[in-house]
Amino acid sequence: MGLGKERIxxxxxxxxxxxxxxxxxxxxxxxxxxxxxxxxxHPSGLYVALLEGLSVLK
Incomplete structure (x- = not known):
């Protein structure tokens, strides 16, 4: 069974x-x-991806 639509x-x-x-x-x-x-x-024109964190809503 699929997950459904991504949430982003x-x-x-x-x-x-x-x-x-x-x-x-x-x-x-x-x-x-x-x-x-x-x-x-980045000055080269590429992007740097930074994982800022993981969180859980309560």
Missing amino acids: SFIGYDDDNCAVDYDIPIDGKWTDLTAQFTFKR
Whole structure:
């Protein structure tokens, strides 16, 4: 059985950087576990992905 639709949110900033929150499934079920990433533009033009943290809503 499929998980359904992914849950992901993007926040864009004026400096070409962005933040992404991605809900993580566990054992095939969606949970309140969320990974927070920041994507920062490197002078080379590529992006560096930083895992800022994992959180669980209560």
